[in-house]
Structures are given as structure tokens and as C-alpha cells.
Amino acid sequence: MNVNSLTLTVLFHLIIAVGTLKSQTKKEVDLSKALKVGDSFIPPKAVQFMRGELKVIDWKALEDKVVILDFFDTYCGTCIELMPKLQKLQDKYADKVQIINVGWQDKQTLEKFYASNAYLKENHVNLPVIYADTYLKERFPHQGAPHVVFLYKGKIHAITFFRQVTAENILALYETGAINLPLKNDFGTVDLSADINMVKNLKTSIVITGYQDGVPMEAFSTRLDSVTGKFKTTMINRAIYRCIRLCTNKMKRADFFVPNDRVVWKVKNPRKYDDLDRVGESWLIENGICYERTDEVYRPDSIQARLVLNDLHNVLGIKTYYSTKNMKSVVLKRGAMRKSKAPKTGSGRIYENSRALAESIESSGFFPTAVDLVKSKDHIYIGSFNNLDELNDQLGPYGIVAVIEDQDIPVFVVEEVDQ
Template identity: 40%
Template sequence: MLSLCYGAIGKAQSTINRSLELKVGQSLPSLPVFPVLNYEKSEIALGSIKDKVLILDFFDTYCVNCIAAMPNLQQLQEEMEDKLQIVLVTWQDRETIEKFFASHPYVREHSIKLVTIYSDTLLRSYFPHQGIPHTAWLLNNKVQAVTFSDFVQRQNIEELYFKGKINLPLKSDFGTEDTLLGGSVPESGLITSLRITGYQDGAVWQGIKMEWDSLRNVGKVYFHNADIFGAYVAAWSKIKKPTFVLKAQRVVWKAKEHDRYRYLGKGGKNEWLLSNGISYHRTYSRKTELSELAEIMIGDLSNALGLRVYWSEKEIPCLVLKRLPKAKKELSSDEGELEGTSVLAFMIDYKDSFPPVVDEVNSDVRMKIEDFSTLENLNKQLKKYGMILEEELRKVEVLVFEDLE
């Protein structure tokens, strides 16, 4: 999925009047000074920064991806100080942000001291968004780009600084399906239509969407800017309710070019999606359940991409959750936040440090498990509940990606 956080700030954006939104090419209006931290003064006048690339990076302290990007921003600021001014912008108050810089372990470890505007309401009216990080690029008081944070790279900063302009993919959280794919659904006469494209500028991946117009008896199902692997997984989840984390061990690649089907963590994902992302749009005239539309979607994608994607079984190394030989058949506990062994299995899989977990206990016992660092530590905690994790081979469900011949 894309590197976006939707949460408290996303909800706050719903009240923004988008009539104030600045487009690429427009100039900043006259701005007041803003209160800041990590700056030579207690206030900053953004309009006075005319001889440098000015990057406004919107964030909040709940956004993991925002925080993960900060060391890169800090390094660029230090190395390009004569050409660049990065300013973080948040709606959160001074006390919250001071505590964040003083106590967050990752921020302290990487010595993050970026200039930060706090308690903002005005700038996010000029640059409205629903997902963060959200990045506005300015030079000489003019908006040059609005992007994902992935594109904040040395070569892009230098290009804008030396050439005075830059062309980067637009991040817009408010693009509609009609504007992205060239017009509204016909009033009448439609049977079906299909469009599969690459990356759509101005769109973000927000899962598979379905809409039905009961007045015209016309529907549409669509998604934007997904990696191919993610598109298939999302479609299958509408047909077959997921009961486990789809770890790498549960995916079988029989497709030659699988490196372009799934993001492998090299470089920024949004930049990778420019070349490898896909978008999908189908309209239809018979009201249909999402599960049936998902099956149609899988067929459409497979025909277009020359793939066959299906569920199978394979014997692989697993962590098997078992009862201890002398444990009671029915476990009993009222403590802890983990409600049942299925939740425990999910949590261990989600940590991504172990082989897939197979739950052979299937209990709803409540557990308190705090240390997921090693198998030994997990088993010490599980012992009190009469359970143990053991490494064994098991036949499990796997998702197969195979080239069509």
C-alpha cells in the first residue's frame, strides 16, 4: 500500500474550505508569521524565503511514515543548507511537539531538529490533504509542486533550484474518478466498459471502490495506483476473507518478472509506482455484489497482464502453536489484551520475524504477551497458558503468481 497515514489529521481536513487551495503555478498570498520550534527565532516568515527551495512537509506525531522520512529530510537540510529550507508543518500544539522532539527515541537517535510550524490551520487550508506525509514545493513564493514525500531527493531539489521549475507527479487526495479517467458515465446505453492503465497522476491508492447509481442503473468499480501484487491481494480479499497474514513465505512466484509486480523496498514506493503501478476502472449495468465484481476484476487483470493468480497448498516451515502435553484441554485466563490464539498468531506473523504461524490450539483464552523478540521468549510467556510454539513443516495455503503460456 502507499506510504500514507489517514487518521486524526485526515478527519480534520473534512472541514477545510478547498476554495483556498493553491495550485501548482500559483503564488503564495501574503502570510502572517508562524510560531516555530527548532529555529533561530520563535517565529518564521515564509514569504521572506525567496532564494532557496522551500519544502513544507505536513505531518503529525501519529504518522509512522512521516517520522521514518525525517532522517532523510534532516540530512538533506544539513547538506544543502544554502539551497534548501525544509519546514515541517503540523496541526498539533507546541507542548505535544516539544515532547515529541525531546522524548521520541527514533527522533533522538537521528538528531532530528527540523524547523517545525505547530498549531497550524492556515497552511493546510492552502495545501489541503487527507493523507500524510504531504509535501508542497515552493520557490520565489510560487508553488512548484505538490507531491508525496518520496520525491524529496537531492536531484529534484537541485533541478528546481538551478532551473527554476520542476515537473513532479501530483499528489491530490481529492481527485474524483470521473476527472481522473476522462468523463462521467454515459446517461444511457451502457452495457459495460473497461479501462486498465498505468499510474494516474493526482490519485492515491485507497483500496477497491464500488459505486452504484440507482437512478441510471449504472455502477463502477475501480482502484488507483496499486502495485500488481497488492491489486490481486485486495481483490481476493473481497472473495475469500483473509484468516492469516500473507507473508512472503506464503507467496509462490512462477512469474518471471515478479520484481515489477511487488515493491521490494528499494527507493521510495511512490516513485517506483510511476513505472509499475496500475489503475483499474470498470462500469457495468447490472447491480452486482462486490465479491462477484472482484472475480471479474481478477479475470480482467489476468487477461491484461498475462498472469494466472490462484490459491494452492504447499508444505513449508512454520511455527506451530500447540498445547503442552500436560496442559488442561480447556484453558482459562481473564488477563491480557490478546483475545484468543488467532489474534496471537496474527501478531506474531505481523512482526515478520518468524515463519508463518499455524494455530492448532484455536482457543479464545485472553493472554498477556509483551515480548515478541525471540521464540524462546515467546514460549516462556506461553507456558503459563499451557501452550508452546514449535518449528515444524506444515501444508498451508499459498498464493501462486504464474505466467500464462
């Protein structure tokens, strides 16, 4: 199955009544000053900046280098995680690139942020930072950070995602003067069924396409289309598996956490359905889908999700369902009350019940899947642990013991169907 070549339209003629409205709105932003890829870059007359090795930000002098504007926020974990990578690229390719962080916060706030962030200190991050910016954000508006702009020779060559800031992309632009990267546009829109909406007396339509460049990712949502007066349910630029999980969670949430270890793939290539290797935008461009369903009537998400899931099953030739599988697991059982040797510190966590503890154990990465046979509703305090013995020591006062054994555990199955 080649998702990029898949564009399916199915029309159903139904007579149904219009229900109530459920809509989502985006924050209103003035896009009249926004610059686009291919435009000439109009630099600010002056900027306030701090840190870094530059004495002055001379945009004209920087035209012979690739200039990367990295818009960030101090409360954005991904932004902070990215900064050491940017610093390494700056250090290695200083003759070819100039990376500049751009923030909207004031100097005092940013000085306090850099002074108190041990992670950035340890990684010797010292890139120039434009602070209290309004001009650049007006030219490159966005709702989510990081937000990255590639400039070269006075032109805008890319407005893209943080994963695209690589040595390969910097060198490609520097050496060839051109580059084609995925477009990050937090205000992009797409009407997958624009042509279908012109069909007279249309009752229902279903459209599934591949990735749409320049359109922000969107989860399951239903809204009233003011033009057609019909309700549209959409999922935009998502992995097939993530679309399926969105639907199944809307229908009825699973009684268990569904990590990758609890997904059974009965398919030729699981990596066509989900970004298992966390590649990012390049994977999504190749394998992501957009879904849009038009209806005359509004239905609650729990009902609409079942229809959407059936559409995905029928169009993509798959079926998904819950089952069980025998797997080696950490099992929480009732045991004798025991004293703990571990000192109680403030670094632990209070779990609402034994199920919450089992889910945390499973997601910790230290152990395989976890099963709760205790079914306790009491709060459980557990500090840090690195192995089963350390965990069991802390479980002692609660009369709980964790053992590793084979269990039939719930799993989620994705299966391809012969058509």
C-alpha cells in the same frame, strides 16, 4: 507487459436491473484558494512559529533557497519518522534549503509533543515549526499527512509525497530551477470511462490504465455515478497484486495470514506486480494500474469482486489461486504443562486464541511461517521473546510447544498464463 501502455476497453451488452446504492464520500473542502504547481507562491503576511534556528521567517529572503513545507500531525507516525531525515538534510544543505514543518495545532500542544517525544530528542530534531496554521493549509489543502511542497524563486515547483524529499531532488531544483515530481492531490478525480459513457445504450464497460498522476490511491469501491446513473467499481493507483488481494478478500477472506513468504510467484518478474522493495511512488508510476468497471446493476462486494478478479485475470494474462507448499515453519503443538521462568510484565500481549498467536509469530520476523495445530480458543498471554527457547518457556503453562519442522502450508499463487 508494460502496464503504462495498457489501456483496454471491453464492452458487454447486457439487460440487467438497477440495484441499491453503496457510495463513499469525501469531506467537503473549499478548494477555491488552492495553489497549483507552477503558480506563484503567495506567502502569508505573518506566521506564528517556534523552534529552529531562524529568528524570523522572511519569505523574500528565502527565495534563493529551496523551501520545503512539510505539513504534519502529531498523531501521524510517518510524519514523526520523517523528521530526523529532514533534519539531516537541513544540516547538510543549510546553504541551499530551508525545511519548515507546518502544523495546525496550537503552540501549547506542540510544545508538549516535542518535550515528550524521546525519538525526536535522540535525533536532535529542531526544525522551525509554523503552528496554528490555517493560511498555508488553505493554499495547499490535503487530507493525509505528510504533505510536502517544494518552493523556489517564489514559485511552486512540486506538491508531492514525503519520499520525494531527497538530497537529489533538492539539488536538482536548486541547480536547474525546475523539477518534475509525482503530484499528491488528495482531492483529484479521474473518470477512466468518460468517452465510453457517451456510447449509446452502454450496458457495461471495463477500463484498465496505468498510473494516473494527481489522483489519490483508492481501494475497491462501488458507487453510483450521478451523471450516467450507472454503478462504477474502481481501484485507483494500486499494484496489480494489491488489486487481486482486494478482490479475493472481498470474495472470501483466507483462513491464513498472507505475508510475502506465503506468496508463490510463477511469473518472470514479481516486482512488476508488487512493490516488494518498498520503493514508493516512483515504482507505482511505472507499474501501478487503475481499474474501472461500469454496470447497470449494483451487486454486493462479494459477487462484484469475482467479476473484477476475472477481468484482471483475462486482461493481464494471469491466474491466481490458493495452494499448498512444503515449507520450514514454526508449528504450535500440544505438549506437557511446564512452569515458566519468565516474569510476567505489563509489556506483553494477550492473544485471543492460538491462531492469533501463530499469526503474530509469523509477522514478527523472528521465525519463518507459523502453523497452528493446537486450535485453542483460550486466551494466551505472551511477553517479549527473541528466540524459540524464550517463546517455549512462556508457552509451557498453556501446554503448548513450538517446534520448527517442514509443513505443507497454505500459499497464494500468482501465475502468468501463456496467451
